[in-house]
Amino acid sequence: MIRFSQTVITLFLLLTGTALHAAEAVHGLAMHGAPKYSPDFKHFDYVNPDAPKGGTLRLSIVANGYDSLNPFVLKGVSAAGLQTYAYDSLLTESADEPFTMYGLIAESLETPEDRSYVTFHIRPEARFSDGQPITAEDVAYTFHLLIDKGHPFFRNYYGEVKDVKVLDRLTVRFDFGDTRNRELPLILGQMPILPKHYWEKHDFQESGLTIPVTSGPYTIEKFEAGRSITYKRNPDYWAQDLPVNVGRNNFDEIRYDYYSDDTVALEAFKAGNYDFRLESSAKNWATGYTGDALSSGRIVKEAIPHGRPVGMQAFAMNSRRFPFDNPKVREALAYGFDFNWANQNLFYGQYTRTQSYFENSELASSGLPQGEELKLLEPYRDQLPPEVFNKEYHPPSTTGGTTLRDNLRTAMKLLREAGFEVRNGKMVEKSSGRPLKFEIMLAQKTFERVVLPFKNNLAKLGIDVEVRQVDTSQYIRRLRSFDFDMVVSSFPQSDSPGNEQRDYWYSANANEPGSRNILGVDSPVVDDLVAKVIQAPDRQALVDSTRALDRVLLWGHYVIPQWYLAVDRVAYRNKLARPSNTPKNGIDLSRWWVKP
Known part of the structure; x- marks a missing residue:
């Protein structure tokens, strides 16, 4: 494909009537006002930029298993952690602002004052888990795939998008038509990016257990259907040193084990079978954390305040x-x-x-x-x-x-x-x-x-x-x-x-x-x-x-x-550490690490 200069593209759009307002490329976008972090920021304030990499984080989920490795369709029950760890989006959100997003797969974006369109510029170094480059074609393909074959949620969420244009190999534009929805550039930035070269050869609507090609910091290493799933940090992950990722994605492995009963899950935690527990039961919090593991300090129990809306x-x-x-x-x-x-x-x-x-x-x-x-x-x-x-x-x-x-x-x-x-x-x-x-x-x-x-x-x-x-x-x-x-x-x-x-x-x-x-x-x-x-x-x-x-x-x-509750009740094994600064949105395990 011939790659045109941005000047030629802009002139073409003006002549065809599709670009009515000038817009500058920016590193981040706030829903209202200006982003907190400047274009040259090094890392978010609430991470430890020196957090060591390594170790395994073992987690639990109380559910009767799973039967799908596709979290984006209506059919089936998808495995825990898939969308969180295995997929990246164009932008990523900061945790200490109401709603502001910064470039991840997209190096920058352009949107006019009326936010009638948004243009994303893909980083040339962006790659899928199989090493194939992420392109504007993949972004446009993902949008249509989610709208046409994904969960009904996506049709509602992206329903006001009127057109998608691939301007060149690394530039994609979304037009919104007659709308006053200022959020659209941001929510399109949240869209998980899927590989066209993979899903063109597979049935997207069939929930199954074939390990897919993904775009995030972790890949699926192994799984036992319905019982466990293990994610491995991709050593070739292209975005690990980006400012938005500094101090994040610190575990080499993340494993989920499934439990059918919460009482059994709590006993398994106290026995050392997994490392972290976000406690939802007041009774468990008051009476369930007893024994040598807690008294000896092997288990840490904390109520960490947060300022997020609880819904x-x-x-x-x-x-x-x-x-x-x-x-x-x-x-x-x-x-x-x-x-x-x-x-x-x-x-x-x-x-x-x-x-x-x-x-x-x-x-x-x-x-x-x-x-x-x-x-x-x-x-x-x-x-x-x-x-x-x-x-x-x-x-x-x-x-x-x-x-x-x-x-x-x-x-x-x-x-x-x-x-x-x-x-x-x-x-x-x-x-x-x-x-x-x-x-x-x-x-x-x-x-x-x-x-x-x-x-x-x-x-x-x-x-x-x-x-x-x-x-x-x-x-x-x-x-x-x-x-x-x-x-x-x-x-x-x-x-x-x-x-x-x-x-x-x-x-x-x-x-x-x-x-x-x-x-x-x-x-x-x-x-x-x-x-x-x-x-x-x-x-x-x-x-x-x-x-x-x-x-x-x-x-x-x-x-x-x-x-x-205005606190997060957490219990975790003392091998884990977290940043001293907790943002308004509360805890996020992607910022924790295993002590050396």
């Missing part, structure tokens, strides 16, 4: 089906969950109640809407519950003199208003006699101790709840097809929400199998507010629109909020 963890209701298609029923059920009792009796008082989909951040709504947030909500007043405007949202609580019995009385009143009554001790729909009963589907047995008291509280209202634990494959399959009543789910968030909000809440995704709109949110108001989040021209506009979205979702009663 929403909750009982998630499928509003597509009875009885959750009635907002008053969803609201009533929340009065049956006694968080305060659970926190004291099950969680050793460790947790704080979640009150927002953007908890632990400035993006969370609070008080009553005012100023610009109120202006955003005002046009929808007739379509929203009045509480959006005149009442601050708080999930039902048993504090301040309110008892569980008081809450159950409130639930009974709401259920009557929703058209239900008690007959022969069972809650039924008045018009049809249909009983109010549902199933809570779980993937982990440890949640039973939380769910069973909730079930017992609802039984006092005449509501029958069945708690069913299923294996990981069945859980994922049923979640993808929306074949469930209620699950325990989480909706993670970042400091800079954007296109992913479509996948969570857009009406168009409510019935799209595999989408993350598991709640079945189908609201034109929510659609409009999501668009305003995505199109926010500056940080304050993003905060205002996100708070408005948060408020509308909360008063939609799609979930029963649970709890969160």
